[in-house]
Amino acid sequence: MKRELRRVETGLAIIGAGLAGFAASIFALRRGLDTAQLGHTGAIAYTTGYFDLLGVMDGRVLDEPWAGLDALREAEPAHPFARLGNDEIREAFEIFTDAISDMGIAYSKPGDHNLSALLPSGVAKPTLSVPATMLPGVEAFRTGAKTLIVDFPGLQGFSATEFKVNFAASWPALSVCRIEFPGFEGQQLYPEVLARSLEAPHGREPLAEKIRAVLDGAEYVGLPAVLGMHAPDEVHADMERRIGARLFEIPTIPPAVPGIRLREMFERELPRRGLVLVPQLKVSRSELGADGAVHHLQGPLEDLEISARATLLATGRFLSGGLYADQAGLRETLLGLPVVQPSGRDNWYRRDYLDPRGHQLNRAGLETDAQFRPLDAAGAPVNPRLFAAGAVLAHQDWVRQRCGAGLAIAAAYGAVKAAAEMLNGSA
Ligand SMILES: Cc1cc2nc3c(=O)[nH]c(=O)nc-3n(C[C@H](O)[C@H](O)[C@H](O)COP(=O)(O)OP(=O)(O)OC[C@H]3O[C@@H](n4cnc5c(N)ncnc54)[C@H](O)[C@@H]3O)c2cc1C
The missing domain is CATH 3.50.50.60 (FAD/NAD(P)-binding domain)
Incomplete structure (x- = not known):
């Protein structure tokens, strides 16, 4: 032809x-x-x-x-x-x-100072502007707030325990929890697939319910970056409302949802x-x-x-x-x-x-x-x-x-x- x-x-x-x-x-x-x-x-x-x-x-x-x-x-x-x-x-x-x-x-306005932003390995890095879905994590770290980090079995490269252990000295108010991601129990997980599954509101409540059950008074909740693909701010706001705590994403290893x-x-x-x-x-x-x-x-x-x-x-x-x-x-x-x-x-x-x-x-x-x-x-x-x-x-x-x-x-x-x-x- x-x-x-x-x-x-x-x-x-x-x-x-x-x-x-x-x-x-x-x-x-x-x-x-x-x-x-x-x-x-x-x-x-x-x-x-x-x-x-x-x-x-x-x-x-x-x-x-x-x-x-x-x-x-x-x-x-x-x-x-x-x-x-x-x-x-x-x-x-x-x-x-x-x-x-x-x-x-939505991204944070670039200011006069660098922010200390969170990395999955439990260290902070200097950066100027972060997605709005990640900004509460910067605040939680800065104030040392009582924060629950959640991970999911089957998701490679993100361990809540590693995050907590590496931050132990600078952020003692961290706690961790591992929960099965609803609908993907027992499977190998890919952040992109999880993010797309949270696009639809009916995919969100089962996860929010599981997190609510283990909140134990945490002011903030940190999750690997999976809060939707096309409307992350909407998914973030909706999940925050359902969980009843400030919520933030932590970037995962590449290839990752934010990019x-x-x-x-x-x-x-x-x-x-x-x-x-x-x-x-x-x-x-x-x-x-x-x-x-x-x-x-x-x-x-x-x-x-x-x-x-x-x-x-x-x-x-x-x-x-x-x-x-x-x-x-x-x-x-x-x-x-x-x-x-x-x-x-x-x-x-x-x-x-x-x-x-x-x-x-x-x-x-x-x-x-x-x-x-x-x-x-x-x-x-x-x-x-x-x-x-x-x-x-x-x-x-x-x-x-x-x-x-x-x-x-x-x-x-x-x-x-x-x-x-x-x-x-x-x-
Ligand atoms: C693992 C990793 C983590 C990073 N983390 C951060 C971070 O936390 N903060 C931060 O600020 N930056 C980060 N970066 C850096 C950032 O993503 C970019 O790499 C950097 O800003 C350079 O962008 P660029 O557009 O110049 O190059 P690239 O992003 O490399 O893009 C080059 C583009 O050119 C295309 N291309 C090449 N040849 C051709 C051709 N012949 N025809 C058409 N297209 C072509 C490529 O396919 C690609 O799309 C990270 C990068 C990596 C790899």
Whole structure:
């Protein structure tokens, strides 16, 4: 059968369906840009749902991320955060979290201080903004409130007892309970399936009844993150009412519900707001020219050719396929862009895995100018219509610095601003 060829023309093509790609789409639509996002499923399902700005510097946990950014610009002038001021990064965070809240998943307002958010292993991590379904957990931990943590037999990677044991010194008022998840007794459990089962109100009362029975005066109840997929705030409020205590979710190990929720919401809501979204497909080849780029994708039934006057690359690192490593070194997979990298494989890693200085490989990536345009070996923009954002950028170590979402959001904001100025002829 002959394959059809579909051609699409757009102003800005965003390649990548991670946080940077979706943030870029939000910023681009807000600027009124004609936008298409081409994204293969990636690391978004791995996130906790927390949006970190800057949690750690020089091995020190930061309470004040904005002051941390000021210090980071001094210490690491090549860091992508150094391309933007705090006012711009704050605006980017606020626009992004407001947009997500408007689309259907409420997030806490980014403030002046980091929050101590809960992880399933019973430790807290510094982050700036959390889903509303998780915010009561931050409060419960901060105040040391009498809290019941519930887990379910058959759910891998979440143990209420481990959570309690690791928090024993800092949160003595924790108690734990293991209950069978109604309707799934004796089965291996998957968070995504449990979350979808709680979408329907009739799925909620049997669970709420079991929790009520073991509450024993707890002011708060913590559950693994399974409170619905499409309307978590509604499920959360309804379960809170049924249980009669403040309720919060704790992220589970990946792939986890909070990231899947975000991805499904973006895929549902952004096309309604004008985005041309081509999900679940990889761009197999791109040609850059003086007037823009042409991106080629192969769908199950048709081929696609997207012509764009500007392109924003947000393809992530190794896990998502934006960067690739082999015996010869590191390369950028789609356009063959130069990758800033250690001088040889022997320098990728330090001898000690936990070396506080981190590993050089983790700071490899694309070099850009102040407009987030990837640079060639001579230091000139590869193409004036090409921009990049997110984890694919060099000179950052988002895992160690606890700045994954912050980097994605801030760089997407900066890259879209520069692309809009170029497209509108004001750059
Ligand atoms: C286990 C884990 C836990 C995390 N926890 C947190 C956390 O608690 N807080 C936090 O702030 N951040 C967290 N992060 C980081 C965060 O999820 C993102 O990884 C980070 O923000 C980078 O986003 P990105 O969009 O740049 O890249 P990615 O999320 O990696 O997305 C890149 C996208 O590009 C797509 N792609 C690649 N090549 C192509 C192509 N040729 N054509 C089309 N699409 C392509 C990929 O499929 C993917 O969709 C976590 C990440 C992981 C892996």
